Amino acid sequence: MEAHSSWTVWGLEAAVTVTRPDAIAEAVRVVRAVVAEVDDACSRFRTDSELARLQPQFAGGAEASPLLALLVQRALEAAILTGGDVDPTLGRDLDALGYDRDIVSVRLSTDGAAPVDHGPVRTRSARRSEGWRRVSVTEQTITAPADIRLDLGATAKAIAADRAAAGVHAALGCGVLVSLGGDLATAGPAPRGGWQVVVQDLEDDPAQQTTLGPGFAMATSSTQKRRWQHGGAQVHHILDPRFGLPAEPVWRSVTVAASTCLEANAYSTAAVVRGYAAVDWFRREGITGRLVDTHGRTIHTGGWPEAAEDHAIAGGQADG
Template identity: 55%
Template sequence: MVTDPGQLDAARRIVANEIAAVDRAASRFRPDAEIMHLDAAGGAPQQVSELLAELIGVALDAARRTGGDVIPTLGGALADLGYDRDLSLLARNGPPVLTVRRPAPGWRRISLAGRTLTLPVDVQLDLGATAKAHTADRAAAQVAARLDTGVLVSLGGDIATAGQAPAGGWQVHVADQPGEPTCVVGLAAGTAVATSSTLGRRWQRGDRLLHHILDPRTCQPAPTVWRTVTVAAGTCVAANTGTALTAAPTRSEGTSR
C-alpha cells in the first residue's frame, strides 16, 4: 500500500525485485539458491554475496540480542523433521521421524567478516526467523526513498512501513483462523508489526503433529504457550524476533512464517 496511488505499480515492482533477490540468495527450498552451496566450502572461509552477508549478519545479530533463543543454525533440524521444501509442497502426512533431542549447532561458531563467511561443516543455515522480516524492512525503505511516498509492505505476517503514514496511521487488521476474533493494530510512520503462529505451519509425521518453531536446546518443536502472537516494534526484524520469543519458551523459528 502507498499513500501516493500513482506510485503503486512502481512500488510493487521494487518489492517484487527485493523478494526475488532474497529468494535467490537465501531460500532453503531451491537448489540453485546461494545458501544451498555454502556446504561446498567444507568449513573453509568463503566469499558470499553482499546480500547474503547482510541476511546472515541480521540473523546473527538477532541471536546475540536474544541470548541464543532465536538462531540461524536449525536448517538441518528442520529438514530432519520433514520441513525440507516450501510448505505448499510439503506432504502434510508422512512416515514417522526420529526424535533425537540434541542442542542446535552453536551460532557463535559462525564467523562473518564483511563478505567472508566461515561456516562449520556441521551447520546448515536457515534464515527464516529474520530474512522475510528484513526483506519487508528493506523493501519499504527502498520504496519510500526512490518514490517519495509513504508505504506499507506486507510479506505474509511481516509488515513494515516507511515514509509518511496516512492520516490516523496505518491500520492493520490482525486475525488468526477464519471466523475467530480479530483486532486492528494502528502503526505510526516507520514502524512495523509481525504475527507468528504455531497453527499455520504444521505437518504430521507418524503420530506427531509438528510445527516450525524449534527449541534450540532440543531441535524439536517448542512447547506451545500462545497460539498466535503479534508484536509491534521499530523494525519488522525486531517485531518478528519478538513473536518468536513470545510464541513458545526458549525457541527459534524455522523458515518462512
C-alpha cells in the first residue's frame, strides 16, 4: 500500500508517493529540503538567492556553490540536447514580458480591475544569437556576459524532482514518485502494477491513464497554465530563444517519458518551441511523447501507446 502527500510550492502542486506508508513523513521532509536548496540556489524571484547575488559577477567569472554550478551545467546540457531550444539565458526576456515574480503574483497583478500593462508585445524580427553558447561552467566558476541574465526555470524544477526522488530512495530504501508541477521522477521499486499516472493538462483536455515503470520519469510542458496579460494579449512562459518571445501555441501540452526528469522536461519544452516540426523530430529520435494540439487532438511518438486505456511506459517502450 502506498502513502501520498501534497502541498504547494512555487505556485504549483508538489507531491510525493512512497511504497511504505510509515516513510511518508520523512519522504516529505527530504523532498521539501531538496526543493528549498534548489530555490535558495537559483530562484530568479528572490534577491537573496545565490543566482541573484552572483549574477552581476558572472562577467568576470564567479565561483558558485557546487549545487548552483551543477544547475547551470545541466541547463547548458539541456540546451545542447535540444539544439538550443531550451536556453537558460532568457531571464531579461521573461522580465520584459512581466514574468518577474512567481506566477501567482503575476496573475494577481493582472487579473484585477486595473491590470498592470508591461508595454506592447514585441514582434518577431531578426533572429538573435544563441545566448547559451556564451555561458560556461569550469569546475565551480560560472562565466556569462553582462548582458545575459540566467533563468533556470526550464530545468531546475526537473532537476529538483530527480534529486528529490533519488534522495528519498537513498534515505529510506522505499520506492518513490515525486511530482513538482508536472515534472515526475521515480526511484527504487515501483508498487505492484507500476506507478499509475493520469496524463492530462487541464480538465477539458483529453486524459490518458498510463503506467510509469520504476526508475523512469515524465514531464509535461504546457502553454495553458502559466499565462498572464501583457500588452493587451495573453502570453505564456515558454519562450522561443530565437526571438525572446512566447513560442507559437501549436501545442496545448507536450508530455515526454524518459530516463530522467531533466531529459523529459528538455524534450517537452523544446517540442513546444519547435511547434509542428517537433513531431518528425520525436519520431526520428524515438522520443516517447504525447502532443496535444489546440483542438485537443493527440499525436503519439516513440513508445507512447495510441490507445486511451492504461498501458505501461518505460524507457521508450510500451506494452499492452
